[in-house]
Structures are given as C-alpha cells and as structure tokens.
Amino acid sequence: MTGPLRKSVRFWLNDELVELADLPPTRTLLDFLRLNKRLTGSKEGCAEGDCGACTVLVGRLAGDSLVYESVTACIRFVASLDGCHVVSIEHLRGAEGGLHPVQQALVEHHGSQCGFCTPGIVMSLYGLWMANASPDVDDIEEALQGNLCRCTGYSPIVRAAFAASKAGGQGKDVLVAERASVIEKLEALRDGRRVEIWGDEGGIILPADVNDLAEVLAEKPHATIVAGSTDVGLWVTKQMREISPVVFAGHLKQLRMIVEGEDVVSIGAGVTYMDFMPVIERHFPQLAGFWSRIGGQQVRNMGTIGGNIANGSPIGDTPPALIVLGAAITLRKGDKRRFVRLEDYFISYGKQDREPGEFIESISIPYPGEKEHFAVYKVSKRRDEDISALSGAFRLRLGEDNKVAEISVVFGGMAEIPKRAAAVEKVLLGKEWSEANVSAAVAAFKQDYQPLSDVRASAEYRLLASQNLLRRFYLETIGEGSELKRGAA
Ligand SMILES: Cc1cc2nc3c(=O)[nH]c(=O)nc-3n(C[C@H](O)[C@H](O)[C@H](O)COP(=O)(O)OP(=O)(O)OC[C@H]3O[C@@H](n4cnc5c(N)ncnc54)[C@H](O)[C@@H]3O)c2cc1C
Numbered sequence: 381m382t383g384p385l386r387k388s389v390r391f392w393l394n395d396e397l398v399e400l401a402d403l404p405p406t407r408t409l410l411d412f413l414r415l416n417k418r419l420t421g422s423k424e425g426c427a428e429g430d431c432g433a434c435t436v437l438v439g440r441l442a443g444d445s446l447v448y449e450s451v452t453a454c455i456r457f458v459a460s461l462d463g464c465h466v467v468s469i470e471h472l473r474g475a476e477g478g479l480h481p482v483q484q485a486l487v488e489h490h491g492s493q494c495g496f497c498t499p500g501i502v503m504s505l506y507g508l509w510m511a512n513a514s515p516d517v518d519d520i521e522e523a524l525q526g527n528l529c530r531c532t533g534y535s536p537i538v539r540a541a542f543a544a545s546k547a548g549g550q551g552k553d554v555l556v557a558e559r560a561s562v563i564e565k566l567e568a569l570r571d572g573r574r575v576e577i578w579g580d581e582g583g584i585i586l587p588a589d590v591n592d593l594a595e596v597l598a599e600k601p602h603a604t605i606v607a608g609s610t611d612v613g614l615w616v617t618k619q620m621r622e623i624s625p626v627v628f629a630g631h632l633k634q635l636r637m638i639v640e641g642e643d644v645v646s647i648g649a650g651v652t653y654m655d656f657m658p659v660i661e662r663h664f665p666q667l668a669g670f671w672s673r674i675g676g677q678q679v680r681n682m683g684t685i686g687g688n689i690a691n692g693s694p695i696g697d698t699p700p701a702l703i704v705l706g707a708a709i710t711l712r713k714g715d716k717r718r719f720v721r722l723e724d725y726f727i728s729y730g731k732q733d734r735e736p737g738e739f740i741e742s743i744s745i746p747y748p749g750e751k752e753h754f755a756v757y758k759v760s761k762r763r764d765e766d767i768s769a770l771s772g773a774f775r776l777r778l779g780e781d782n783k784v785a786e787i788s789v790v791f792g793g794m795a796e797i798p799k800r801a802a803a804v805e806k807v808l809l810g811k812e813w814s815e816a817n818v819s820a821a822v823a824a825f826k827q828d829y830q831p832l833s834d835v836r837a838s839a840e841y842r843l844l845a846s847q848n849l850l851r852r853f854y855l856e857t858i859g860e861g862s863e864l865k866r867g868a869a
C-alpha cells in the first residue's frame with residue numbers, strides 16, 4: 381500500500397462538502413440525494429439507467445481541467461464520487477437567481493407536461509449546453525438519447541434546446557462562474573491515499589493507484605470490481621445482489637490512459653465510451669455511428685470498454701468490433717501480466733479466461749489497414765439506448781486480383797459468446813469478392829451459429845439478419861451501400 385488509509389469518502393455536492401465515514405458500498409447517488417439529503421428534484425423512473433429521470437452532472441478533474449458529465453444517479457454508487465463535484469437540479473439558477481436559461485427555454489417552449497422527466501431532461505441539456513454552445517439537431521438528439529419522456533413529445537424539448545443555446549450567456553452560468561473555485565476545492569481533496577470503509581453492510585475500497593488495485597485484488601481476489609457501474613449498478617437495484625467488498629476502479633487515471641501509437645492504440649480498461657470518441661474520429665471513423673448507439677449519453681459517460689469486455693455478455697457491443705480488429709487485453713494479477721487475444725478471452729457463457737484476483741489492465745487495438753474494409757452493425761428493436769439483438773463486425777482485405785486475401789467476421793447475440801463466423805470466412809477466403817460468392821457464403825451462417833429465440837429476436841430473425849448484414853457489407857464495399865447517417869449503423 382502506498383501510504384496511510386483514509387476512512388471516509390469526500391466529495392462536493394452542489395456547494396456543500398460531504399464527508400461520509402459510514403457508507404454502505406451499494407448506496408446509490410439517487411438514494412443519497414433523495415433519502416439522505418432530501419434533494420428530491422432528481423426522480424426515480426426505472427432504477428436501471430434507462431429513463432434518465434435521475435440525471436445529474438458529475439464534475440471531475442481530468443489533468444488540469446474540470447469536466448462535467450451527465451450520469452444516471454440511480455446506478456452510480458456514492459463511493460465512486462470521491463473527489464468529484466456532484467451537481468443536482470437544485471443547484472441550477474439563472475444570473476439573477478431565477479430560472480436557468482435551459483429551464484426557462486423549456487417553460488417557454490412547452491417542453492414539460494407532467495414534469496416527471498423534466499429535471500433529468502434539464503440536466504442532460506445543461507450538460508450539452510456546457511460542452512457545446514451551438515449544438516445541431518443531431519447533437520441535441522444524442523444528448524437526449526438517455527432521457528425518456530412519456531407525455532410531452534420531443535419536438536418542444538428539441539425547440540427548447542435550440543432556444544437555450546441561442547440564449548448564450550454561458551459566462552454567467554453558475555458552474556462556469558464557480559469553475560476556478562471548484563477546481564481548487566477538488567484539488568484540495570486529492571491526497572493520493574487508499575480509501576477503505578468497512579461497516580455492517582460491507583466494505584468499500586478505493587485503491588490509491590493501479591499498483592494498489594493489483595495489491596488489493598491479490599489480497600481479496602473475490603471482491604467485486606466496479607468501474608462505471610452501468611452493469612453492476614443493475615445487479616444491485618434489480619437483482620438485490622450482495623457485492624461486498626467492492627473495489628472501485630473508475631477513478632484510477634492509469635486505467636484511463638490512451639496512447640496512440642503508429643499501428644495500435646493502447647487504452648486503459650477504465651476508458652469510457654466518451655473518452656474513446658476522439659480516438660474513433662482519428663482512427664476508426666467506421667465506428668462512429670455504431671458508438672453513438674451504445675447506451676445513451678449518460679451510459680457512454682460512465683460505462684467503460686474494460687467493463688463491457690469483463691462483463692462477458694454475449695450481446696456486449698464492443699467485443700465483435702474489437703475482435704475483428706485483432707485487439708488483445710493485458711490481464712494483471714499482482715505484478716504478473718499476461719497478454720490474451722480478445723478472441724480467446726471468451727470461453728463459454730459466463731466464463732472468461734480471467735482468474736480470481738486478476739483484472740483487465742489495458743486493451744490494445746490495431747488500426748485497420750488503409751486498404752482494408754471495416755464495418756460494424758447493430759440490430760436492436762429501438763434505435764437509441766437499446767441492447768443489441770445482434771451485432772456484426774466485418775474486416776476485409778482484398779488482393780490486387782479482387783480476391784479475398786483476409787476476412788474476419790464476428791457476431792454478438794448469435795451464440796453464447798461473441799463468436800467468429802469461421803465457416804463463412806472459409807467459404808470466402810481466396811475467392812473473388814463478388815455477389816455470387818457472397819450469396820454462396822450466407823448459407824454457411826447456419827454452421828457457425830444456432831442462435832436462440834428470446835425477447836429481443838427469434839432465432840430465424842437473427843439468422844436472416846446476420847446473413848443480410850454480410851450482403852450489406854458487400855454492397856458497401858463496392859460503393860452501393862446506404863449513406864450512413866448517425867444511427868444507421
Ligand atoms: C441503460 C443502459 C444501456 C446500455 N446499453 C448498452 C449498449 O448499447 N451496448 C452494450 O454493449 N452495453 C450496454 N450497456 C451495458 C454497460 O453499459 C456496458 O457493458 C459497459 O461497458 C459496462 O462498463 P462499466 O464500466 O459500467 O462496468 P461495471 O458495471 O463497472 O462492471 C461490469 C463488469 O466488469 C467487471 N470489471 C469492470 N472493470 C474491470 C476490470 N478493469 N477488470 C476486470 N473486471 C472489470 C466488473 O466486476 C463487472 O463484472 C447498457 C447499460 C445500461 C444501464
């Protein structure tokens with residue numbers, strides 16, 4: 381361990397310093413706000429991160445700057461807020477103490493009826509307003525992907541978002557005005573110590589750094605690791621699972637590093653979907669549409685790529701794309717590290733190649749070659765914030781003779797793990813990349829996959845959709861694909 385322990389969690393809530401020495405590991409921020417602090421503006425609609433009624437902003441220091449992100453308080457554990465600034469709806473105000481411009485715009489544009497969703501919508505739009513002074517309609521829709529409104533309809537809300545951005549005045553905004561003092565306050569909370577709290581309802585550990593995380597997990601190999609809590613949060617709120625002791629890892633800056641090399645990008649396992657967005661723009665533009673269909677904005681702000689892999693779900697969205705790109709992960713236990721191809725990590729349903737006490741430290745992802753075709757598609761019942769019925773990733777390199785020199789096809793949602801379509805690849809390898817050969821290859825999907833029928837899709841639908849995605853990929857590679865807008869992925 382790197383130094384003396386701290387036995388409390390400390391963070392700023394609006395303009396109050398909160399210090400908690402007695403804290404159950406599974407206390408959610410929403411319960412803390414509503415039940416402990418009687419700040420009842422944030423609502424509970426679903427308690428599973430879907431509806432956005434509980435949205436608040438969380439500010440954290442990233443290097444020297446202060447970044448505010450929208451999060452769903454219902455699945456965010458209080459312990460993970462150590463060193464942060466939580467901003468709830470109660471903190472918003474206008475320049476003269478009246479309504480904030482975002483709130484005022486919702487009033488003027490009739491963007492609220494029963495009002496249940498409204499605090500969450502205000503906070504999401506406020507997050508957008510702070511990050512982007514002149515959003516377009518896609519930016520606004522993206523900011524609202526994680527906010528459900530059952531009665532108003534979205535047109536007045538989108539109009540209000542435009543009006544708020546035109547109101548300008550960010551210089552007078554409460555968070556902008558207090559930014560320098562908040563940075564100072566958060567810096568004062570940084571002491572580089574491990575935090576440990578043990579009580580009747582279990583244990584909380586926030587390691588001081590990644591070496592300390594390795595030490596903690598070596599001592600407590602069966603502890604639950606929590607990064608963004610967008611999966612683990614639901615184990616608690618929906619399944620009432622006991623998860624103590626809980627080791628929080630989302631705050632560790634070593635797990636959020638991004639190193640863009642010449643051929644490969646290496647990222648810490650704690651890199652969130654939003655952290656990764658600039659890398660997508662620079663190196664994987666083919667992923668952009670797909671990425672903005674992972675969760676809603678709040679989930680993308682919290683959820684990590686390492687968490688998506690470690691969770692091992694057959695319908696996790698990142699593994700198919702990462703496998704076709706040839707990604708590998710570094711697993712660490714104590715001081716020992718091993719390097720595993722992501723393709724080999726998933727063994728069977730619920731079973732991955734990870735020992736107790738081991739954690740994913742980093743992920744390395746090769747860039748697709750300049751002459752390669754790479755695409756990822758997601759099929760779900762709803763365009764936004766929905767789990768995939770299936771997702772398919774394709775990477776293709778053609779030889780000079782238009783013959784398939786290399787092909788990789790991986791699907792999620794088609795088997796008990798994210799799985800390569802080895803039979804399909806075999807039919808295509810070495811053959812001319814032509815409609816006739818692609819049509820011949822689709823029959824091989826039946827050898828690769830015997831999908832299940834469930835609430836998301838029937839087995840027949842899944843099989844047909846996977847075959848059609850190969851056809852779509854083919855058409856796109858010859859320039860006949862659809863114009864890809866956001867959400868068409
Ligand atoms: C509303 C909503 C929408 C969602 N939409 C999508 C979607 O569209 N697509 C999709 O794929 N997923 C989706 N998810 C699921 C979830 O957001 C992702 O799986 C996310 O990437 C999980 O990351 P996390 O950091 O939140 O993981 P956590 O919940 O913190 O942890 C998940 C698992 O990973 C383990 N873990 C975390 N970090 C490590 C590590 N470094 N080493 C070892 N184990 C680790 C944890 O112990 C746990 O078993 C959604 C979730 C919600 C609530």
Ligand code: FES
Nearest residue numbers: 425426427432454
């Ligand atoms: S209560 Fe629905 S997202 Fe939190």
Ligand code: FES
Nearest residue numbers: 493494495529530
């Ligand atoms: S105003 Fe009623 S749910 Fe949105």
